[in-house]
Amino acid sequence: MNLNSIHNVYFVGIGGIGMSALARYFVANGKVVAGYDKTPSEITDSLVALGVEIHFEDAVENIPQSCLNIENTLVVYTPAIPKNHIEFEYFKTNNFQILKRSQILGLITENTFCLAVAGTHGKTTTSSILGHLLYECNVPLTAFLGGICENYNSNLILNGTEVSVVEADEFDRSFLTLSPNLACITSMDADHLDIYGDASELIKSFKDFSKRIKPNGKLFVKNGLPIQGITYGIEDDSDYSVQNIKIENGSYVFDVKTPKTVLKNLQFNLPGRHNLSNALIALAMALEYGCEHEDLAKGLASFKGVKRRFTYQIKTDNFVYIDDYAHHPEEINAVHQAVREMYPGKKVLAIFQPHLFSRTRDFVDDFAKSLSKFDEVLLLDIYPARELPMEGVTSAWLLSKMTNENKQLINKSDLLQKIQESDATIVLTIGAGDIGEEVKHIKNKFSLEN
Template identity: 80%
Template sequence: MNLNNIHNIYFIGIGGIGMSALARYFRANNKNVAGYDKTQTEITNALVDLDVHVHFEDNVACIDSKFINKDNTLVVYTPAIPKTHSELQYFLGNNFKVLKRSEILGLITEHTFCLAVAGTHGKTTTTSILGHLMYECNVELTAFLGGITENYNSNLILRGTEVSVVEADEFDRSFLTLSPNLACVTSMDADHLDIYGDSLELIKTFEAFTKKIKPDGKLFVKNGLPLKGITYGIEDNADYSVQNIKIIDGVYVFDVKTPKAVLKDVQFSLPGRHNLSNALIALAMAVEYGCDTNALIKALASYKGVKRRFSYQIKTDDLVFIDDYAHHPEEINAVHQAVREMYPSKSVLAVFQPHLYSRTRDFIDGFAKSLSQFDEVLLLDIYPARELPIEGVTSSWLLEKISNQNKQLVSKKDMITKIKESDAQIILTIGAGDIGEQVKTIKKELSVAI
């Protein structure tokens, strides 16, 4: 398909973080863009500001008439949309060009020099660091991000079309539509078992992804993963490694050993060893692409982070409020490590909203263990996203398994009251559901109390 011949792009699920990045991209290329989403959010409001028509009722009658011409309209949908969705059924039933988001990403990037970031954790932060590094090195790139980066206040970095930087998403095997020149795998922990069934099938799919790399391309692998490639790691003997780590005024200062040199006194401000690892692999990919190392060191120091990834909302001597997207036990462990490293003597309250019934069921013991590390836990009901309830899988079940006795189940209505009753000096909101929509209100209420 030649996307140049398509004038109208209609998105079903336009408010999704990956879908909205594509919508921004096509709007920037002067296409007519519109779409449906079930909920009005800051993301959909930002699209409306770009002259994108968005509606929130699953109703064919709401579709703008210019998108009813199937000869020059492309329809894009996300796998999170149920097959019974009436607008999706309309477009399929009338033989429109209908493609998944991942297929469109494959089409956009296939004729570019593509750098792809894969892994069950760390994709969004790593991709946004990589996009920022290459932008600051004046590369003509388009970067599609799975989060809103603080440096650009967007999930799209757009300077040109020679190079593309993308998240290679394992959900629904989406990353198999890509053919990257440079790719990395940050992690392969079990996840999305509703799709894969077991961890072995997940690993096989990652192996299939590595075979999609172009013949003259390169694969970067976190040290210890069962894949062959250029290795990277923290304080080990990998091809690229971080050495001599110090924390000075809340900023990491370290050296980077590359296959050809040692980069001295590199600075990076995001807390947590997991973020240090994300910065390292982004740096390594940019070095292998050919960016100047001095420019990269300067760019890394100016990186500000991604919204909802260890995102500081309040930072005072008396109170710190941090919001994070973590929705897997290993991600919660990473948040815990980061907050304890930065604030070793302060008490921490974690407010967690589980995401998906299936994920809660599959990793119930891991969630309980990771949450038990905090001084206090407030637990919200499970956010269902695309799923129907599973009998017996509830937040009450998870609460019972948390060994820390300073814990309680709370409703969204009572959440802020319970947070304000806590004596904790560090407040964390954690989860991939709609808890992120509550952050502004929590920040406002806590700011009044300071």
């Protein structure tokens, strides 16, 4: 398909974080962009401000007339839409050009020098750091991000078209549409078992992805993963390794050993060893691309983070409120490690909204173990996303497996009251569902009180 011949691009599920980055890209390239989403959000508001026509009721009559022209309209969809979506069925029945989000990314990036970030955790933060480093090095790039990067207040970094940075998403094997020049794999923990069935199939798909790298390309892998590549790790014997870690004024200061040299006294401001690992692999890929050490050091120090990735909402001497997208037990463990390292001895309240019935079912014991590490836990009902309820799979079931003394299941309507009743000085909201919509209410209420 020649994207240059397309005039209109219609998105089914335009409010998704990955979909909206593509929508911004097509707007920047002069296309007429429109779409449907289930509910209004900050993301859809920002797209409307760019001139994108968006509606929230699934009905063919709501599709703009220009996008009903089959000759020059491309329809992009997300696998998260329900099987019985009326508009999507209309486009299928009438033989429109329809592509998945991942296929579009494959098309856009195939003629660029592509840097791809794969892994079950860390993709968004790593690709955001990498995009920022390359931007600071004045590389002519387009970066498609799975989160809102604080430095740009966007999920798209546009500085040219010769180089692309993308998240290589393992969900429904999307990353097999990419052919990167440089790629990394940050982690391969079991996830998306509703798609893969078991962990061995997930590992196989990562091995298939590793074979997608272009001739003379390079693959970086976190030390210990069962795939061959250039290794990276923290305080170990990897090809790229973080050494001599110190915490100064809430920031990491450290050295990086590369195959050729040692970079001294780098600074990075995001807490948590997982973020230090993300910063390391972004640095390694940017070095292999050809960026200068001095520019990379400045870029690392100036990276502000990604919204909903250990994002400080309130930070005072007597009260801290952090919001994080963590929705897998390993991600919750990473959040716990970070908060304990930054605030030793402080009482921590975690508010968690499980994401997907299938994920809760598959990892219930691991979730219980991760959540039990916090001093106090408030548990919300499971956010279903694309799924129907499963018998017996509930937040009450998860709660019963947790060993905390101080735990309870609550409704979102009681959230502010329950936080107020707690004597914790560190409060976390965790989860990938609509818990993100509660952040502003919590921030507004407790900013006034602290």
